Amino acid sequence: MTQTFSHVVRAVYFGSLVNIGDAVPVWTYAPAILLSIAGTSLAAMVLERMTDVGFRQWTRRVIFAVSAVYLARGLMLLAGV
Numbered sequence: 124m125t126q127t128f129s130h131v132v133r134a135v136y137f138g139s140l141v142n143i144g145d146a147v148p149v150w151t152y153a154p155a156i157l158l159s160i161a162g163t164s165l166a167a168m169v170l171e172r173m174t175d176v177g178f179r180q181w182t183r184r185v186i187f188a189v190s191a192v193y194l195a196r197g198l199m200l201l202a203g204v
Contacts, residue, residue: 170178 173181
């Protein structure tokens with residue numbers, strides 16, 4: 124149920140972006156779809172080969188990197204940059 128609701132909300136959200144005009148060129152759709160499919164397929168293989176410890180280490184690194192970017196952006200906004 125949750126996954127279905129998530130897909131419906133995503134479809135509504137991205138459907139609302141159809142009217143944004145030339146912000147995203149049409150030719151970028153096909154590579155984006157192909158990269159999405161490739162990424163999903165390769166992710167399963169990578170996750171199957173990872174150990175639990177390795178997964179937790181990479182998760183910490185990714186969360187730290189994303190948090191650092193958000194923190195830096197927040198500080199830049201506070202500084203008026």
